[in-house]
Amino acid sequence: MNKLKEAISALVEKAGGIWGVVIEDLDSGKRWGYNEHMPFPAESVIKIPIMAAVFSAVEKGHVSLSEEVVLKRENLVGGSGILQHLTPGVRLPVYDLITLMIIQSDNTATNMLIDLVGMKSIQQILIDAGMKDSLFQRKLIVYPYDTNKKNIITASDVSMLLNRLATGKMLSRHACGQMIQVMKKQQIRNGLPAYLPDPDPEMIGGMPKWELANKTGWSLSRQHDVGILYTNDRTVTITALSKDAASHIALDTLGKIGKEIYNSMTAL
Template sequence: MELEKRLSVILGQADGTWGVVVEELSSAQGMRFEHVPDELFIAESVIKVPIMAAVFAASEQGHFRLEDQLALRQEDLVGGSGVLYALSPGLKLTIRDLVTLMIIQSDNTATNMLIDLVGKAQIDQTMIDLGMRRSYYSRKLMIYPLDVTDNNMITAGDIASMLGQITTGSYLSLRACKEMIAIMKKQQVRNGLPSQLPSQEETIHPAWELPCKSGWDTGRQHDVGLLYTNNRCFSITALSKDVTSQSALHTLGLLGRAVYDYAIVRY
C-alpha cells in the first residue's frame, strides 16, 4: 500500500528510535501501519490523555461533576508547561477547565490537581479499560518522589488502542468521547503532526481537523492524534527517543502530511 511505503521511507530516514501506529478508523477495512508498536517510551505529557479519560470515568461513576470547582493551592504549583503556576493560590476552576488546560496547554499544575482528584487506582483502571496493556502510570508531573523511581511509560500500540476506543465512542459513552475529542481539538501546541498540513485558508485542499496531544523532553518528542478529513478518520501515534527536537518535529510533520495526502485521494 502506498501510504505504508511512504511511512516506512520517512521512518527509515528519521533519526533516533520511533514507535508509530497509523490506523484508519472510519472503515472496517481501513489500513493499519505499525512500526515498533510494543516498545516502551517515557510518556511525557501524552500520559495526560488517559488521565483525562480517568477524570471522565470518575465523573460518570458519580464521584463528582465536571462543573464542580477546585481551588488552586500553593502546594499544587509546579513549573514546566502551562499557566496555572503563575497564577494566585485560591483561584477556583471547574474540573472541566482543568482538563482543558491540561490538554490544550499541557498544564502540569492542572494535571497534578486532577491526579490528586481521581487517584492512581482510577488512572490504572482506566488504562486497562482502554486496552493499554503494557503502558503504566507511576507518578505526577514535575515531581520526583524518593520512593517512585519509574517514569510514566507508554507504547505506540497502547496509545493507538486508546485513540480507537475514544474515536469510536466505545469507551464510557459516545457523549464523553465526543467531549474529550472536542477538548483535544482546541490544542494550542501544534508544531508536530499538524505542522505540514495545508493552511485552512487554502481552499484548493480538503478541510481537516487534527485533535492531538504532544509530549517532549530532552531527546524525546511525541505527538498523537486523530486526523479528520474527506469524511475519513485516522489515528496517528508517533513516539520518539534519542532525537533532537528539530529533527523529530520535522519527522512528525512528514508523518502527518503523508496520512493527509493518502486520506484525500478519494476527494
C-alpha cells in the same frame, strides 16, 4: 496503505533515533505498526488517559465538570502551562482544568486532576482501555522522584486508546465526544499538523478542510504526537513516538508524517 508505509518508514529511518508508529484507518480497518510494542517514556501523552479517568469519575457521579477546585501553593509545578504563574487561591472548574491539561499541557492542572480522582482510577483506565504494556505510576514534574516509578506507553496501546475514543467505546459516546472536542482545541501544533494546509473552509460557514484531535508530549530527547485526524469524510488515528533523535529533526519528521497521511487521505 503500502505506499504510506514505505514513505513513513523512510522518514523515521532518516530521522534517526528510535520510533514507534501506528496508523489505523477506522473506515477501511487497515492498520500499520512500526516498533509498536516498544516502550517509551509517556511524557504528556499520559494526559489522555488522565482525562478519561476524570470523565469516568464524572459518569459515576463522583465528580462534576462544573465543580471548582482550589489552586494551592503546593500544587504549583514547572514545565508547561499557565497555572504555575497564577495566585494560589484561584478556583477553577474541573472542565477548565481538563482543558488546560490538554490544550496547553499544563502540568499543574494535571496534578490537581490526579489528586482529584486518584492514581488508582487512572491505572484502571489503562486496564479498561486494554493498554496492557503501559504504566501510570507518578505525578508530573515532582522532584525528587523515585526512578523506579515511570509512566510508560507503547504506540500500540495509545493507538488502541485513540480507537476507543474515536468509536465511542472508551466511556459513553457522549463522554468520548466531549474528550475529542477538547483535543481538537489543542494549541501545540508544531508536530503532526505542522505541514498541513490551512484548515479554514473557502466559504463562510463551510466545514474545515481537516480537524485533528491531538496530544503532544516532549522532553529533551523525546518528541511524541498522537491524535485522530478527520478529513475528506475519513478518520485515521495516528500515534508517533520518538526518542534519541534531535528534537528539531523529530518535530520536522512528525510534521512530514502528518502531511503524508493527510495526502493519502485526500488523494483521489
